[in-house]
Amino acid sequence: MALNRHDIEALAAHLEAAQLEARDVTKITADFPQMDWADAYDIQDEIRRRKEARGRRVVGLKAGLTSFAKMKQMGVDSPCFGFVTDDMARPDGGEIRMDELIHPKVEAEICLVTKAALRGPGCHVGTVMAAIDFVLPAVEVIDSRYRDFKFDLKSVIADNTSAARFVIGGRARDVEDLDLRTLGVVLEKNGRIVSMAAGAAVLGHPAAAVAMMANHLGARGQEIPAGTFIMTGGVTEAIAVEAGDHVLVRFQDLGSVSMRFA
Ligand code: 0L1
Ligand code: MG
Numbered sequence: 001m002a003l004n005r006h007d008i009e010a011l012a013a014h015l016e017a018a019q020l021e022a023r024d025v026t027k028i029t030a031d032f033p034q035m036d037w038a039d040a041y042d043i044q045d046e047i048r049r050r051k052e053a054r055g056r057r058v059v060g061l062k063a064g065l066t067s068f069a070k071m072k073q074m075g076v077d078s079p080c081f082g083f084v085t086d087d088m089a090r091p092d093g094g095e096i097r098m099d100e101l102i103h104p105k106v107e108a109e110i111c112l113v114t115k116a117a118l119r120g121p122g123c124h125v126g127t128v129m130a131a132i133d134f135v136l137p138a139v140e141v142i143d144s145r146y147r148d149f150k151f152d153l154k155s156v157i158a159d160n161t162s163a164a165r166f167v168i169g170g171r172a173r174d175v176e177d178l179d180l181r182t183l184g185v186v187l188e189k190n191g192r193i194v195s196m197a198a199g200a201a202v203l204g205h206p207a208a209a210v211a212m213m214a215n216h217l218g219a220r221g222q223e224i225p226a227g228t229f230i231m232t233g234g235v236t237e238a239i240a241v242e243a244g245d246h247v248l249v250r251f252q253d254l255g256s257v258s259m260r261f262a
Contacts, residue, residue: 001042002034012046015159018145024102027146027155035154041220043158048083056085059229060111062140063209064161065153066233067201070107073237076153079203081213082161084231092169095262096141098243101164104143104261106241107234108185108249110199110206111136111168112175114228118210120218128207128214131226132175137251139259140231141165142238166231170255177253180206184252185235189245195236206232 003011011028018025028043029035048058065071066079090096098104115133143164146155156162181200186193199206209232214224224230241247241261248258 001038002036003032003039003042007032008039008042008046011043011158012050015043015145016047016050019159019164022100022102024147025145027151028158029152029155035158037154037157040154040157044082044160047160051085056087058083059086059089060084060166060231061213061224061228062161062163062231063213063233064142064156066203066209067197067235067237069197069201069237070234078153079209079212079233080153080157080161081216082157082163084163084166088163088165090165090167090259092167093258094167095260096165098261101141101143102145103149104141104164104241105238106187106247107140107142107238108187108195108197108236108251109138109140109231109234110180110183110185110202110251111138112206112210112230112232114224114226114230117223117226118214119223120211120215123211123214123218125205125207125211128210129175132207134172135175135178135180135254136168136172136229137170137249137254137257138166138168138231139247139249139257140234141167167257167259169257170251173254183254186250187236187239188248188250189239189241191246194239197235199235201235202233209233
């Protein structure tokens with residue numbers, strides 16, 4: 001670790017305030033270039049601690065930057081991990097307020113819910129598949145707090161991987177009834193198809209994102225508990241939205257998820 005506890009807490013307060021006030025900030029590595037990967041996740045953990053201390057509940061985990069399209073879009077070569085809280089959830093078909101966000105983008109995500117705990121190291125697609133209860137479709141609304149998306153991966157991790165809103169829709173399906181690699185996803189904005197992909201876009205198999213997450217958490221002495229909702233990462237690149245936009249995502253065998261931005 002390169003940062004001291006005081007800096008970790010100050011940076012967590014700084015980033016969380018930017019999120020809650022929908023205010024952009026410069027990337028934190030500009031002022032703390034020595035920040036390392038452990039510091040970045042410690043800042044994120046401190047944001048989580050602050051939210052839980054105020055009564056917010058962590059209702060899911062997320063993998064980000066897991067699709068090849070997304071990694072290319074953001075110029076990074078490895079995924080990252082974060083969490084979502086109860087106040088980030090919005091209903092399927094509902095409205096998402098733009099005045100609470102900075103510059104949101106939407107991502108279509110295949111989500112897995114565990115029925116057994118997963119703890120790395122050594123988790124792989126097989127371990128994960130054995131621990132999956134069911135599959136759900138969702139749309140994540142990410143909203144980087146960094147001005148003009150000028151960031152690096154450590155700054156993004158500290159900023160809880162841009163987590164802002166998420167919408168679960170469609171229908172839950174047993175994992176045995178699906179082929180997660182060939183599961184097709186079509187994203188429409190204002191009635192026009194803007195992106196398409198299949199589950200394999202996420203690291204070859206969406207369960208691979210969960211295995212990476214379990215191994216990452218294991219290295220930090222943590223696990224994925226049974227009953228965890230996990231967003232495996234956008235299958236396509238993220239799509240920018242503005243007030244008035246309507247987003248509809250159709251997931252093969254899982255139904256659809258929609259929302260309007262107002
Ligand atoms: O969910 C994610 O893919 C995290 C993305 C973080 C970077 C961004 O804001 O685009
Ligand atoms: Mg995402």
